[in-house]
Amino acid sequence: MGLKIWRRCFAVASIVLVLPMMLRSIWMVVDHESDLLLQALDRRAAAPYHHPKASLPESMPESAVCLMIMDDNHFLVEWVAYHYHVWNLRSLVVLNDEKSINSPREVLDRWKGLIDIVYWEDKDFGFVPGEIYTLNHGPLARTGLKLRVYQERQALFYGKCVRYLYEHAPAADWAMLIDTDEFVALPETKANTDEVNPLFYEPGGLARHFESLAKTKESKGVCLKLHRREYGSIESSPADVQRRVPPGWNGTDFFTTRWRYVSSHKRRRLAGKSIVLLNHTKWSLDDYPTVTHTLGHEYKEGCLVQNDFRVYQYTGSKEQFLSKTQDTRSSTYRVQQFELRKGNETDSTVVDHSRDWLSGFVALMGPDQAKILLKDAGSTTVWHDVNEEPKNILEWMFGIHPILTWGHVDPPQPEIATAEAIEEAPPQATAPAEPTSETTTPPPSPPMKTEVTPDPFEMERSQEHPKHAVFYNVFVSPTEKDITIPSGIVLEQLQQIGESYAASAGGLHVYYNTVGNSILLEGSVADSIKAKCNELGLTCVHLAHYREGFEELTLQKVHEFCTAYPDRQVIYLHNKGSYTQEIKRDRWRRHMTRAVTDKLCLDHMDECTTCGLLFQPIFTFFFPGNFFISQCSYVSRLIAPNEFEAKSDVMLTSRPKELMGVIYPETKVTRGEKRWAMEHWIGSHPSMVPCHLSTHPSILQWMKSDTGLQFQFMNAAKLPLISRWLKNDVSKMRGILNDPASRKREAGLLGGLLWKWHSFYQEIPPEDSWIWNYFPDGKEWHQLIEAHPNVSEALQVAWQEGPPSQQWLKMVKASG
Known part of the structure; x- marks a missing residue:
C-alpha cells in the first residue's frame, strides 16, 4: 500500500513539474514563429538592400x-x-x-x-x-x-x-x-x-x-x-x-x-x-x-x-x-x-x-x-514578344548568359587594342539583294570590342604590393536593358573588397575581366567602376572585355599570375546573381565575398592551400559558388583552365565503367562537363588542403539571412563526410558507406578520386595527406597503391577482391 501511494505522489509531482515546462516550450515555439514574421517585416523597412523576399521567415519551405x-x-x-x-x-x-x-x-x-x-x-x-x-x-x-x-x-x-x-x-x-x-x-x-x-x-x-x-x-x-x-x-x-x-x-x-x-x-x-x-x-x-x-x-x-x-x-x-x-x-x-x-x-x-x-x-x-x-x-x-528567344534551362543556377551554355563556345582570343582605335569586324560577303521598293539597308553588325591592358602584371614587378591579389570576373548580359541591378552588384562587391581585411594594408590590386554588355567597356558602368576603385583606394586593372565568355577567361589569368608569382596568394570571385537576381543568391554572394577577404582565411593560409566560405568534398572537391583564396604555389600546379575542360572530358570518357556516381546523380554539373568544368578546377589536384569558415555543411544556411552564421576557421575535414551537404540524400549515402563493395565503386569516393588525380596529374595525395584519414578505406587504398603504383591496376585488384553487391547493383539501376 505504501508503495502505491509513493507511486501516485511521484506521478502527481512529475505532472506538476513537467507540464509547465511543456506549455512554456509550446508557447515559445508559437511566439518565436510570430516574432520571426514581425522581425522580418521590420527588417524590410530597414534593410539596406530592400527585397520583398527578405520579409519572409527564414525557415520557410x-x-x-x-x-x-x-x-x-x-x-x-x-x-x-x-x-x-x-x-x-x-x-x-x-x-x-x-x-x-x-x-x-x-x-x-x-x-x-x-x-x-x-x-x-x-x-x-x-x-x-x-x-x-x-x-x-x-x-x-x-x-x-x-x-x-x-x-x-x-x-x-x-x-x-x-x-x-x-x-x-x-x-x-x-x-x-x-x-x-x-x-x-x-x-x-x-x-x-x-x-x-x-x-x-x-x-x-x-x-x-x-x-x-x-x-x-x-x-x-x-x-x-x-x-x-x-x-x-x-x-x-x-x-x-x-x-x-x-x-x-x-x-x-x-x-x-x-x-x-x-x-x-x-x-x-x-x-x-x-x-x-x-x-x-x-x-x-x-x-x-x-x-x-x-x-x-x-x-x-x-x-x-x-x-x-x-x-x-x-x-x-x-x-x-x-x-x-x-x-x-x-x-x-x-x-x-x-x-x-x-x-x-x-x-x-x-x-x-x-x-x-x-x-x-x-x-x-x-x-x-x-x-x-x-x-x-x-x-x-494581348501581350506581344511571343517569339523572344527562351532563356537557358540552367541559367538561374549559375547566373550566366544562354549563349554560354547552349553548347561549348571557345573563348575568343582578345586583340590588343586602344580605346582610340578599335577595329571593327570586316563585313561578310553576301549576295546583293534584288532591288525593290521595300529594300532597306540592314543595320551594321556590332563590332567585336576587346580592350586589353598590355602586360597587366607589370606593376607587380615594380611596386610594393600585398601578398594577395584579387581576380574578379564581371558579367552582364549583352541583352540586359536595365543594368541597374547588375551594376549595383559590382559596386557592392567592390565596396565589400575595399572595406575588407584584405584591403586594410592598402595598395590591393584588383584585376578584372568584363564579359557581355558593352557598357562595361565604355559608358556609365565602366566609369562607375573606376570611380569606386579610386574612392576605396583599390588599384583596379581592366584586363579585357569580351562579347562572350565565362569564368574560364578570368581563371586563366589567375593561373598565369600564379605561374609567374608562386609565392603570392590569389582571391577569386565573380558577380554572382547579375543575370538572375534573387535574395538568396544576393545573401550567398555577400557571404562568399566576405569569407574570401576575411582575416580568418587570409591569416591562416599557412595551414591550407585554399580557403572559402564552405568546402564540399563530394561529388568533387569544390567551393560551392566558386569563390576562393588560394596559395599560388598550389594554383600553379593545376592544369591551365583553358585546357582543363578537354582533359576533364578525356578523364570521364576513359573512366572505368565500374566507377559510377550514385550518391549524387551523374549530370553535367556533378561530372564537370562543359561550363561546369570550372567549378571542379580549383579542387582538382591531390595536394589540396582545404579550409573554410562554415560550421554547417549546407550552403542553404548561408542563403537564409544577411547575417548568416558566425565565421569560424577550420580545416574542412572537420565536417563529417556523412553530412547534409547540398541536395545530399543522407540515407543513400549512409547505405553506400556501410557497404565495402559500394564504397570502392562510388565515383565520388576515394576510388573515383584516385582515378581522376591519376588521369589529370599522374599523382596521388602525399603520404601525410588529410585525404587518407578522411575517406573510408583510406589506409587500405594507400597500401594498395603502394603495392600497385599503377592506379588502373590497383582499382582492378580492389574490384576483384570485392565483387559488386546486390545493394550496389540495385542503386546503380535506380540511378539510371
Whole structure:
C-alpha cells in the first residue's frame, strides 16, 4: 500500500513539474514563429538592400511549379502572385505553347529577382510532334489525334520538368503539377469564415501548413494527389465580391474574390492533380515517363491522396474562357464546355476562403509594387514578344548568359587594342539583294570590342604590393536593358573588397575581366567602376572585355599570375546573381565575398592551400559558388583552365565503367562537363588542403539571412563526410558507406578520386595527406597503391577482391 501511494505522489509531482515546462516550450515555439514574421517585416523597412523576399521567415519551405501555358495571361497575373504569397513559389519552369497569340514574358518578367523562372521549348525536354511515345496507351489511345499529341506533350514535359527541378532547384521542397487556371487551397470544409484567415494572409501560410502535414505521409510515397473542384461563373453581389479586399482594389479583377460558387463534384468529376515531394528519400531519377498521363497525374510509385488541400479550377467569364483561340479543341466544344461549367446556385456551394491572400500580398509587397505585379489581372489583353528567344534551362543556377551554355563556345582570343582605335569586324560577303521598293539597308553588325591592358602584371614587378591579389570576373548580359541591378552588384562587391581585411594594408590590386554588355567597356558602368576603385583606394586593372565568355577567361589569368608569382596568394570571385537576381543568391554572394577577404582565411593560409566560405568534398572537391583564396604555389600546379575542360572530358570518357556516381546523380554539373568544368578546377589536384569558415555543411544556411552564421576557421575535414551537404540524400549515402563493395565503386569516393588525380596529374595525395584519414578505406587504398603504383591496376585488384553487391547493383539501376 505504501508503495502505491509513493507511486501516485511521484506521478502527481512529475505532472506538476513537467507540464509547465511543456506549455512554456509550446508557447515559445508559437511566439518565436510570430516574432520571426514581425522581425522580418521590420527588417524590410530597414534593410539596406530592400527585397520583398527578405520579409519572409527564414525557415520557410519553398514550392516549385511545372507550368504549361497558352494564352492564359488573364489567369497568370493573379496565379503567380497568389502562389508566390501563400505557397512561397520560388522556382517556375514554363512551357509556352508555340501556337500562343500572347506571350507570358511581360507578366513573368515582373517577377525577375523574386522567382527563378526558366523557359523551355519542345526541344528542351525531347518532344518531337508526330512521334509515338511509350505514353501512347490507355486513355491516350482513345482520344483524338490533336488532343493526344497535347496530352503526350504534357506528360513528357511534367516528367522531364520534375527531374530537372530535383537536380537543379536545391531549395525547392516540392513541385506542383497544375495549370494557370488552378489555385491550390484548403478543402470546402474549411472554406468560409468571417475572420481573416492567417493561412492565406501570412506569407507562406499554406506552404508551412502543407509541410507539416506532408511529413506524416511522405514516407509512403513520393507524391501526394489532391482532389480537384471547379468554380463556375455565377456572379455574386458587389458587397460579397468586395469583402476584405484592400482599399483601392477592385474585387472583380481577381478570380479568387469574384468567383465564389464551387460546382458539386457529382455534377462534374475532375481528375486530381499531384504535388511531388522533391526531398523524398525514395526518389530515383528514372527515365520518362514519370507521369503516365495528364488524366490523373499518377506517379509510378503511386500518389497518396491528400484530403487536407484542394486544387480549385476557375472557369472565369465567358470572354476569358473562350480567349484561347488556338485551343486544339473546337470552338463549338469550348462553348459547350463553358455552358456546362458555369453552373447554377442550386447545385453549387459557396467556397470563399482564399480572398485574404490579396490583403496579405499588398501588405507584404507594399501598394506600389503590388500594383506593378498585379497589373492587368483578369484582362484578356494581348501581350506581344511571343517569339523572344527562351532563356537557358540552367541559367538561374549559375547566373550566366544562354549563349554560354547552349553548347561549348571557345573563348575568343582578345586583340590588343586602344580605346582610340578599335577595329571593327570586316563585313561578310553576301549576295546583293534584288532591288525593290521595300529594300532597306540592314543595320551594321556590332563590332567585336576587346580592350586589353598590355602586360597587366607589370606593376607587380615594380611596386610594393600585398601578398594577395584579387581576380574578379564581371558579367552582364549583352541583352540586359536595365543594368541597374547588375551594376549595383559590382559596386557592392567592390565596396565589400575595399572595406575588407584584405584591403586594410592598402595598395590591393584588383584585376578584372568584363564579359557581355558593352557598357562595361565604355559608358556609365565602366566609369562607375573606376570611380569606386579610386574612392576605396583599390588599384583596379581592366584586363579585357569580351562579347562572350565565362569564368574560364578570368581563371586563366589567375593561373598565369600564379605561374609567374608562386609565392603570392590569389582571391577569386565573380558577380554572382547579375543575370538572375534573387535574395538568396544576393545573401550567398555577400557571404562568399566576405569569407574570401576575411582575416580568418587570409591569416591562416599557412595551414591550407585554399580557403572559402564552405568546402564540399563530394561529388568533387569544390567551393560551392566558386569563390576562393588560394596559395599560388598550389594554383600553379593545376592544369591551365583553358585546357582543363578537354582533359576533364578525356578523364570521364576513359573512366572505368565500374566507377559510377550514385550518391549524387551523374549530370553535367556533378561530372564537370562543359561550363561546369570550372567549378571542379580549383579542387582538382591531390595536394589540396582545404579550409573554410562554415560550421554547417549546407550552403542553404548561408542563403537564409544577411547575417548568416558566425565565421569560424577550420580545416574542412572537420565536417563529417556523412553530412547534409547540398541536395545530399543522407540515407543513400549512409547505405553506400556501410557497404565495402559500394564504397570502392562510388565515383565520388576515394576510388573515383584516385582515378581522376591519376588521369589529370599522374599523382596521388602525399603520404601525410588529410585525404587518407578522411575517406573510408583510406589506409587500405594507400597500401594498395603502394603495392600497385599503377592506379588502373590497383582499382582492378580492389574490384576483384570485392565483387559488386546486390545493394550496389540495385542503386546503380535506380540511378539510371
